[in-house]
Amino acid sequence: MPQTLSADIVVVGSGVCGALAARKLALAGASVLMLEAGPRITRDRIVHNFRTSPFKSDLSKPYPNSVFAPFPDYAPENNGYLEQAGPYPYLPQYLRVVGGTSWHWAAQAWRFVPNDFRIKSKYGVGRDWPISYDDLEPYYNEAEILWGVSGPPEMAKYSPRSQPFPMAPVAKSWLEQRVTDRLAPQFEVLTNTCGRNSRSYDGRPACCGNNNCMPICPIDAQYTGGISAQSAEQAGVKLIPQAVVYRLEHDAKGRITALNYYDWNKTSYRVIAKTFVLAANAIETPKILLMSASDKFADGLANSSGTVGRNLMDHPSNSLAFDVDEPIWPGRGPQSPSSIQQLRDGAFRSEHAPFRIDFSNSSQVASVTAEAIAEGLTGKALDSAIRDRAARRLSIKNVLEQLPDPNNRVMLGEGRDALGLPKPKFSYSFDDYVHRGMGASTAAYEQIAQMLGGTNLKHSKPGQYSNNQHICGTLSMGNDPTTSVTDSVGRAHDHENLFMMSTGVMPTLATCNSTLTASALSLRTADAILGKL
Incomplete structure (x- = not known):
């Protein structure tokens, strides 16, 4: 039998989005458990690794990669964690460590422009958001103050x-x-x-x-998710590293009742909570949902629309x-x-x-x-x-900007990692909208x-075209449960106590780096969990 842990709220992923929201929830008095698949790291060790690495152009190389929580690595050769179904290879870079991918980012912090939230209504392309710029503006302010x-x-x-x-x-x-x-x-x-x-x-x-x-x-x-994770722990969040979530459980009504994770010895743990938050990235979160398929939800959790993993976008x-x-x-x-x-x-x-x-x-x-x-x-x-x-x-x-396309997607691959979990697999391409934009550029x-x-x-x-590691879509929010995964506050349409905090919930990605917008959305979702929206 797996060992059992409990909390009011469990957050999966310790990157900027999950950590800032976990901090906010803990400061409001909730008991919060945050799980991270990867290890803890320190700045001095990563600086040393960078200075001594022969692969200076590979942003991931200074960071510890493990077979138990693997992430993409392309030098000196591809480690094969990601599988490709074509027609165009999608080669993102992200980290699985405490603090997440923002350890190796440029920390760019543009906001969307107001029309980005209504490009379908305004220009006849893409899709509209279920919220407006004005809805998110106070949370942009909140995120900017926390980041600096x-x-x-x-x-x-x-x-x-x-x-x-x-x-x-x-x-x-x-x-x-x-x-x-x-x-x-x-x-x-x-x-x-x-x-x-x-x-x-x-x-x-x-x-x-x-x-x-x-x-x-x-x-x-420069601000990083390492700072976010540290601030969450200082606020009372309990953080467990090397905890690889592999399944969510649910009851007959579709409420999430528990999650299961492996440590790096493949010992299984079970966590029960009132509220569950998936705050891994837009690749690893749909992977968890798809791995959690059951008799009631044969296509994976939160996937009655068939859109989990779909509409993958990058810049x-x-x-x-x-x-x-x-x-x-x-x-x-x-x-x-x-x-x-x-x-x-x-x-x-x-x-x-x-x-x-x-x-x-x-x-x-x-x-x-x-x-x-x-x-x-x-x-x-x-x-x-x-x-x-x-x-x-x-x-x-x-x-x-790349528009959402349901054929661009994350799926479960055929290969398995060292814990026996499926590797992510991509189908990816570009349309004429992108090609014409490249010509104008x-x-x-x-x-x-x-x-x-x-x-x-x-x-x-x-x-x-190169991609910018701004992994978006795959968990898109929307008002229509038949075409989206989450509602306007990041709650799964299919599960009333399951929330998502990730660049994945963004229906479109506009023309700016995605983490500030995702952070603002996550802080807004935290308010929804606290009953403030």
Whole structure:
């Protein structure tokens, strides 16, 4: 018989969304148990791992990966955790550790624009949300205060605000200053809103420009889910790491009565609670629901609509690298300092995907060195080329909206991990809405390059898009139980005491990194659990 634990509320997943909500619930007086499949980690160990790793471009490499709570790993070869059904491979990066994937993120913290919540009504594409921007705006404020978000007041013209940012924006790098000034006649370049301190905040220092925000800020100036998890425990949440949930139980009426998890010795535990919250990501949460199929719910829990795992979305990107006609010195300051917001919304959305354009400030030394060596340069010629190109190379990319498509989905794969649990399997592709948006992005890149005197233009390969690890959909909220998994507060339509807090509940993903919106939704769901909505 499995050992039995109990709490008022059990939260599965210790990332930003689950941890912030667990904290809020515990502060309101509930007993909260939070389960995390992965291990505890420490910043000093991850910084050491990063500095000694030969795979600097692999954001996941410094983090401990286990066969008992595996996550995708692609270097030096694919670890095979994710299975592909095609036609296009989907290769996300995420972590299973205490604090979740936001350990290795850029902490970008844009809000949606108001029209993002009604693109079906406004533009005839995608689907509308069951809530509005105004419904979520107070929770955006709440999340920004907890994170410590810095940003420019000009951002309010795109996403209206009832309160100012907690902090002023991080100081501009030289690259950002020059790009902003030179593009001003045509494009408004704004410093990014981000969970990164521009001054001492919440006991953490200001950003000092290390330029390796991804995969780890070495001084803790950048917000992470590790901070969220710590704050939850300080509020009284009991956190159990290395706890891999594999099944939910229910009664005859569909109420969830218990969940089961394995520790890394494959000892089984049973947890009973009044309220159950799934706060793993948009891949691992549908996996749990599908694994929990029963005689009453043969297609998995919360899946009477048949949409669990469907409508998988990410932000596909293409890119351009070129040499500016003056030294801009990338490599000092945040890696992703600024962006163009004005192409995120407009009537064109009825024809092609909207997008944000991001400017990279990452050091270019490694890439231009490899390029020059491949050209056969040596000695002084090599040294001169590295110095010149590293000072002038600029990389830009888009973050482009992908519409929900039920054929893009997460399923249970045929393979099994070390605990005998199914691996995730994907079916994934892009439609013409994406392709047309990529064409519009490329035209904007050309204009930007021309304004900056660009030479040596290097476009990414046509039709080959990178993804941004913004895993959304698969648990979409909506008012209609036949077409959605959860209602407007994240409660499963099929199970009155089961809630979901994840980027998965987002019906669309717009053009901004998804975690701030998901955090706001999670804080709103916590209020619903507490009876405040």
